[in-house]
Amino acid sequence: MEAVFGLARLARALVLVAAGTSAFAQQGTPAPVRKEAAPPAVAAWPTKPVKLVIGFPPGSVQDLSARALSEPLAKALGQPVIVENKAGASGTIAGAFVAKATDLHTFGVMNNSQLTIAKLLNPAIQYDPARDLTPVALIGTTPMVLVVGAAAPGKTPLDWLGWLRGQGDKASYGSPGNGTPGHLGMELIKSRSGLDTMHVPFQGNPQIITALLGGHLQAALLPPGLAMQQVAAGKLKAVAVTSERRSVLAPDLPTMREVGVMGADVELWTALAGPASLPPHVRDKLASTVIEVVKADETRQRLLTAGWQAAPSTGEGLRVRMKNDTKTFGGIIMMRNIRADL
CATH class of the missing domain: 3.40.190.150 (Bordetella uptake gene, domain 1)
Known part of the structure; x- marks a missing residue:
């Protein structure tokens, strides 16, 4: 019987020793630290054309x-x-x-x-x-420039705008396609000015200029970089710019506001x-x-x-x-x- 109790005491002692060793390990030995992977280096760019x-x-x-x-x-x-x-x-x-x-x-x-x-x-x-x-x-x-053909009568922007208005839907204007700024800007101007010109879409502004010079269009909204070359050569007439204020790209041109068209500011x-x-x-x-x-x-x-x-x-x-x-x-x-x- 004593042998049995002795074995029991020995077993309890071993359990206590094991528990103490575990506790010591938790208190005295720091847990291993997991190393986070370094963030990937940002790739060089550009690496080709x-x-x-x-x-x-x-x-x-x-x-x-x-x-x-x-x-x-x-x-x-x-x-x-x-x-x-x-x-x-x-x-x-x-x-x-x-x-x-x-x-x-x-x-x-x-x-x-x-x-x-x-x-x-x-x-x-x-x-x-x-x-x-x-x-x-x-x-x-850039603002856009409202231009009309060189055949438009009169000497001032107000004359040319009045002529275009008087043409009604017999006059047409070009844009680089439905929904382009040249189209939407012109429709905004129409809604504010009484113009009734008809829309004709083209592939791009160079084709619009060709049509204007040939008399197939009566008006268009063009960027100054394209419009003013033709205006300086006497091949087109510029009515006004669509920006709120006059532009360094066409400093001598009035704004649409100055020719009486309010609320048509477009850049x-x-x-x-x-x-x-x-x-x-x-x-x-x-x-x-x-x-x-x-x-x-x-x-x-x-x-x-x-x-x-x-x-x-x-x-x-x-x-x-x-x-x-x-x-x-x-x-x-x-x-x-x-x-x-x-």
Whole structure:
């Protein structure tokens, strides 16, 4: 019997020793620390040529802005910058192409409509500006110039505007397509001025100028960089600019307000955007580089020559522009029941 009790006492002692050893280990020996994996290094960028996709033909205002930017941007990035034109469908072909890009080196130089109301105009397009594109940076802005053919009688902007109004729906105006700023801006002017000119869509502004010079159109809204060359040559007559204030791009022209058309303030802008999948480090590097390049005197002059006022800002500043234009142009679309080219 004593042997049995002895074995029991021995077992309890062993349990106590084991418990004490465990407690000592918990109190005196720190638990092993799990090492977190180091964050992956941000990949170098760019690693190959950067492509700027334009939704309009060579010679168009968007094309000119991209080409003014391409050389200094290439120097800053250390890689070639290639401008590629994918014209058609009011720029939405190019918009869809950029939205689907996955190579981290394809971007779009886009205008108001491509980055704002494209989906409102045509729900069938293959991208949604708000969902499928990343705003990178604003590049520049410009008003548009209301021009009429050289055959318009009179000597003043008020004379030419009065003549155009008197033509009613016998007169026609051109734009680079349904939903482009040239179209929506003109419809806004019509709603504020009593004009009743008919809309004729074209592939781009160079084709519109050809039609104006040939007498096939009576009016159009054109960027100053294209309009003022023809005005200076006496081939077109300029009525007014669409900005709230007079522009350095056409300092002698009155505003639409000055010729009695109130509430028709519209600016065209050009901006850089990428696909929604664009990594933040690529977006931020490209944005900061573009802003730095556009602020340089040489680039500002290049843009001015191409018909743009340099207006560099971050993607957040671009988002504000997009929001405001969506409201303004969205109202015109609803009021005029405008639909995209199909």
